[in-house]
Amino acid sequence: MTPSLAIGFSAPANGRVVSIDQDVILTTAHATAAAAGVAFLSTNPAATIANVVTTPADSADESIIAVMQTGASYDIQIPISAGSQIFVCAGAKMQVVLYFQLIT
DSSP states (O other), rough: OOSSSEEEEOOOEEEEEEEEEOOOOEEEEEEEEOOOOHHHHHHTTTHHHHHIISSSOOOOOTEEEEEEEEEEEEEEEEEEEEEEEEEEESSEEEEEEOOOOOOO
16 A cells, blocks of 8 residues: 555546545545535445435445545545555545555
8 A cells, every 4th residue: 555545537426435444544635626616525335426426315324435625635534454445436526545554
């Protein structure tokens, strides 16, 4: 696992998978784009921009790690075990950068 990972989106997309190959702490996430947009991180591969951000249902979703507006960095600080997957969704053309600290 590298200390940072950039996931590019050429258009809105759901469920881009990031496989975690060793124990890490997800320390920070940052979304950047030329125009305003929203991205989110989830542990649920079925989560989409539509059902989380645009038209959410009246329910609780415990799979969401973070919802991000472009241009801001988000301090997350959560441990993630080797073998886990994070799903990254973007509501616009953007780049989402994840920063990790290895757990030794």
